Amino acid sequence: MRIIASRRSTALGLVLLVAVIAAAGWMVIRKIPPSDFRLTVLPQRSSSSDFRLTDFNGRPRSLADYRGRVLVIFFGFVRCPDACPTELFKLAQVMKRLGPASDRVQVLLITLDPKRDTPELLKSYVTAFDPRFVGLTGTTEQIDSAAKNYWVVHVEAPTSNDYYAIDHSTATYVIDAQGQRRLIGSMATSVDDFVHDLKLLTGRSKQGASS
Amino acid sequence: MRSSKYPFNLISCPPPLRVAVGLSLNRENHIPGTRGSEGELAVYTHIHRLTLLIALAWAIAVLAADQRTGSLTITQPWSRATAPGAVIGAAYFEIVNVGSVDTLLRIESPIARQVEMHMSHTEGGIMRMRPVTSVEVPAQGRVRFQPGGLHVMLIDLTQPLKEGQRFPLTLVFQHAGSVRVEAVVQGLGATAAPSQGEAAP
Numbered sequence: 001m002r003i004i005a006s007r008r009s010t011a012l013g014l015v016l017l018v019a020v021i022a023a024a025g026w027m028v029i030r031k032i033p034p035s036d037f038r039l040t041v042l043p044q045r046s047s048s049s050d051f052r053l054t055d056f057n058g059r060p061r062s063l064a065d066y067r068g069r070v071l072v073i074f075f076g077f078v079r080c081p082d083a084c085p086t087e088l089f090k091l092a093q094v095m096k097r098l099g100p101a102s103d104r105v106q107v108l109l110i111t112l113d114p115k116r117d118t119p120e121l122l123k124s125y126v127t128a129f130d131p132r133f134v135g136l137t138g139t140t141e142q143i144d145s146a147a148k149n150y151w152v153v154h155v156e157a158p159t160s161n162d163y164y165a166i167d168h169s170t171a172t173y174v175i176d177a178q179g180q181r182r183l184i185g186s187m188a189t190s191v192d193d194f195v196h197d198l199k200l201l202t203g204r205s206k207q208g209a210s211s
Numbered sequence: 212m213r214s215s216k217y218p219f220n221l222i223s224c225p226p227p228l229r230v231a232v233g234l235s236l237n238r239e240n241h242i243p244g245t246r247g248s249e250g251e252l253a254v255y256t257h258i259h260r261l262t263l264l265i266a267l268a269w270a271i272a273v274l275a276a277d278q279r280t281g282s283l284t285i286t287q288p289w290s291r292a293t294a295p296g297a298v299i300g301a302a303y304f305e306i307v308n309v310g311s312v313d314t315l316l317r318i319e320s321p322i323a324r325q326v327e328m329h330m331s332h333t334e335g336g337i338m339r340m341r342p343v344t345s346v347e348v349p350a351q352g353r354v355r356f357q358p359g360g361l362h363v364m365l366i367d368l369t370q371p372l373k374e375g376q377r378f379p380l381t382l383v384f385q386h387a388g389s390v391r392v393e394a395v396v397q398g399l400g401a402t403a404a405p406s407q408g409e410a411a412p
Contacts, residue, residue, distance in 0.1 A: 078294075078296060078297055078298075078299075079297070079298065079299045080299070081299050081300065081301035081329075081340075081362065081364055082301055082331055082338075082358050082359060082362060083331075083338045083359075085291060085293075085294065085297075085399065085400065086358060086400060086402055088400075089399055089400020090400065092400070093400070120296075121296045124294070124295040124296035125294045125295065125296045125297055126294075128294035128295050128296075128399070129294065129399065129400075153337050157339065157340060157341070159327055159329060159340070159341070159342040159364070160325065160327060160342065160366075162324075162325050162366055162367070163299075163325070163327070163364070163366045165329070165340040167337060167338065167339040167340065168337065168338060169336050169337050169338075170333065170336060170337070170338045171336055186336065187333070187338075187359075
């Protein structure tokens with residue numbers, strides 16, 4: 001009787017083990033269906049999403065430096081009256097709402113106005129919204145190249161002798177922890193929707209890291 | 212539309228004020244026909260005064276920011292706090308015109324070295340901004356300066372804008388002349404004047 005019982009429990013244990021391995025495997029292999037996201041889902045491996053820029057502390061930065069974290073990228077400039085502060089404030093609220101998951105998210109502002117946005121100015125500006133935000137700048141060529149990779153249109157639009165605005169795309173891009181450009185949000189995307197999708201992506205990046 | 216019975220235009224009042232005024236009027240209607248005993252009257256008068264005081268406080272709080280000249284009312288001028296280092300600010304308001312057509316020619320303010328009127332519009336995900344030389348305020352109509360649309364550009368701020376701060380804006384109209392209003396600075400990420408935000412669906 002005892003032998004039969006132990007054989008049974010061994011068999012049961014094996015079945016359980018197989019089930020657990022299969023479940024873990026499924027979790028790793030599983031891709032989040034696009035329909036689960038609330039932001040617009042981009043086709044994967046569409047084109048390069050890399051950039052070669054410098055952060056506001058003078059350190060050279062490329063996409064690879066942020067591997068392991070979900071990136072939220074917005075292109076803007078400090079002298080932007082309306083769209084940029086509104087979007088950055090929204091992203092600051094998103095970070096607050098994400099709670100501990102925000103540790104795996106990095107918000108980047110890439111300036112479209114390297115002539116006027118000095119690293120110091122960029123730093124005091126973006127960190128006012130959230131101390132964890134980082135501003136990136138570079139040469140005109142570097143910024144043009146980054147903007148091109150994100151299909152960001154930007155044109156100087158002088159309104160007077162003293163001021164020029166920059167007409168620019170106001171999309172917000174989400175890059176997953178593997179460096180894949182995944183989602184596009186807009187000015188109209190709510191804090192709720194950003195929080196929802198970033199939680200999905202940070203959850204997935206955790207599974208990816210443990211595999 | 213304007214009623215001379217009231218010292219201000221009820222129609223253009225933001226909802227909280229309307230509620231407050233309505234409340235005080237309702238209280239008046241609730242006076243019992245006999246007026247009851249003296250004690251009852253005293254209690255009632257007390258409530259009535261309190262309601263009136265609340266209504267008055269609301270009126271002062273709300274109207275302090277509004278400015279009317281002739282047939283034009285400039286409602287809820289507001290601005291957004293600026294992040295350190297930012298030298299550009301924006302201001303917004305609504306112009307309500309109960310009279311004939313007028314034109315807003317320019318805006319002046321000591322808060323910035325230069326003040327311009329700009330129009331933003333989003334086209335295919337690209338936000339574009341263009342200077343506007345004048346803004347027509349249609350007869351019996353209104354013009355709203357708001358985020359993502361018409362706005363006052365404060366270029367080269369003389370000081371950073373801090374939440375709760377007030378600064379003057381002078382709107383110069385072709386017919387009505389100069390109207391001075393006080394813009395109230397809202398938070399860093401504000402997208403509307405507070406009571407407008409509350410009233411939004």
